[in-house]
Amino acid sequence: MTSAASDQQLAPRKLRHGQAHRIVFANEKGGTGKSTTAVHVAVALSYLGARVAAIDLDPRQRTMHRYIENRLATLEKRGLTLPTPACEVFRGQNTGDLLAMIRQLEASCDFLIIDNPGRDDAYARIAVENADTLVTPMNDSFVDFDLIGQVDAETFKVKKLSFFAELIWEARMKRSRMTIEKQRPEMDWIVVRNRTGHVEARNQARLHKALTEMAKRVGFRVTQGLSERVVYRELFPSGLTLLDKGHLGELGTSHLVARQELRSLVKALNLPDFARAQSELELA
Numbered sequence: 001m002t003s004a005a006s007d008q009q010l011a012p013r014k015l016r017h018g019q020a021h022r023i024v025f026a027n028e029k030g031g032t033g034k035s036t037t038a039v040h041v042a043v044a045l046s047y048l049g050a051r052v053a054a055i056d057l058d059p060r061q062r063t064m065h066r067y068i069e070n071r072l073a074t075l076e077k078r079g080l081t082l083p084t085p086a087c088e089v090f091r092g093q094n095t096g097d098l099l100a101m102i103r104q105l106e107a108s109c110d111f112l113i114i115d116n117p118g119r120d121d122a123y124a125r126i127a128v129e130n131a132d133t134l135v136t137p138m139n140d141s142f143v144d145f146d147l148i149g150q151v152d153a154e155t156f157k158v159k160k161l162s163f164f165a166e167l168i169w170e171a172r173m174k175r176s177r178m179t180i181e182k183q184r185p186e187m188d189w190i191v192v193r194n195r196t197g198h199v200e201a202r203n204q205a206r207l208h209k210a211l212t213e214m215a216k217r218v219g220f221r222v223t224q225g226l227s228e229r230v231v232y233r234e235l236f237p238s239g240l241t242l243l244d245k246g247h248l249g250e251l252g253t254s255h256l257v258a259r260q261e262l263r264s265l266v267k268a269l270n271l272p273d274f275a276r277a278q279s280e281l282e283l284a
Helices: 034-047 063-078 095-106 122-129 163-181 201-218 230-235 253-268
Strands: 021-025 052-056 086-089 111-115 133-139 149-151 158-161 188-194 221-224
Touching (some): 021 034, 034 063, 034 133, 034 253, 052 063, 052 095, 086 095, 095 122, 149 201, 158 163, 158 201, 188 201, 201 221, 221 253, 230 253
Parallel strands (some): 021 111, 021 133, 052 111, 133 188, 188 221
């Protein structure tokens, strides 16, 4: 298996002409902040001037779609105009319908974001296979790590891959053919450590060691994500995000720190440059 170093500096990439960059958020465990992270990345890219579209692959919960719905309702009620990605729920009947939806939406955007459901199904697998950037948010715990790999109870060394890592490995094999035949970039898999604020230091060090070992074996990068902050839950009803300066009321220090976390995350994703981008993401 290929290897990938964690938190390494990567060379900047460019968007191919007429080809949207596909970012898929996937984790088969709920409660990891997957949809929240997807929404904030989508809005951040919109603030940078990118044309962003999104597909919510969970027609029952449709968390990402509800967030954007709430956002549009708030903007209409307050008479505001803020950068907002387009978002649709996939309700097709087969994987061919999903591929058709991907082609339709990416024809008019720079980035296509797909929020996978917290389960394994045919649509989730198709999304992963078509990811240019695959983002797997996880809580800082061995409960979440177990989705990727199993560790020895005494030494905390990785014993073997878990089903999700094997699924991604298979998807990358299929993806390698797509890289050649359809001139797509190689898949960049990033594990994002969310909700790190209340983790005991020794356990955090053990988890970091296990992730570093697994990253070398499987070929993903590791980066810090969004800490556990009440503000994310509070923003959902309004659909606003940490980026909407001037519309959130008085902000405390924790809000400013959270903005910096988001700016660091977007930078760590190493997404392709695009023509309308500013020099950097101004969040604070």
